[in-house]
Amino acid sequence: MTDHIRELIQLAIDNIKYSYAPYSEFNVSAVLETATGELYTGVNIENAAYSPTNCAERTAVFKAVSEGHRNFSRIVILGGSKSNIIDFVTPCGVCRQVLVEFTNPEEFEIILAKSVDEYKIMKLSELLPYSFGPSDLE
DSSP states (O other): OHHHHHHHHHHHHHHGGGOBOTTTOEEEEEEEEETTSOEEEEEOBOOTTSTTOBOHHHHHHHHHHHTTOOOEEEEEEEEEETTEEOSOOOOOHHHHHHHHHTSOTTTOEEEEESSSSOEEEEEHHHHSTTOOOGGGGO
8 A cells, every 4th residue: 555655645736837827936746546446536726716716636536537436545645835735634624524525534644744754644524524424403
C-alpha cells in the first residue's frame, strides 16, 4: 500500500501546477480514489468574486460524481503558497461535508502529504466528528 500511496501523492504533486490561485497564491491539489480504484484529480480554482471559488477536493469529487462514481476510498491532499508545499493541508469544512456525502467517514482515508515520503493518514471521522450525512435524513 505504501507504494500506491506514494504514487497518489506524486500525481497530486504533478497536478498542482494546474491550480488557479492568483489571489491567495495558495495552490492545492487532490487525488480522489474511488472504491473501485479509479482516480480523479482536482485543484483549487479561485475567482475574483471569491464565493465561486472551488477547492481541490470538491473539484475531484464533482468530476468523479459527474462520471457516475458515488463511493470513494481515499483522497490525497497537498498544497502550499506558490506551490511550495511546506505543511500539511486539511480540507475545509465544506469539503469535509461533501466527502461525508459519498463515504463512510469511519473508513474513508484522508492522506495529508508534504512529499512522497512525508504524509499522515487520517479517517474522515477524525476530521469531522458527529457529522451530518445522508443517514441522518432517513
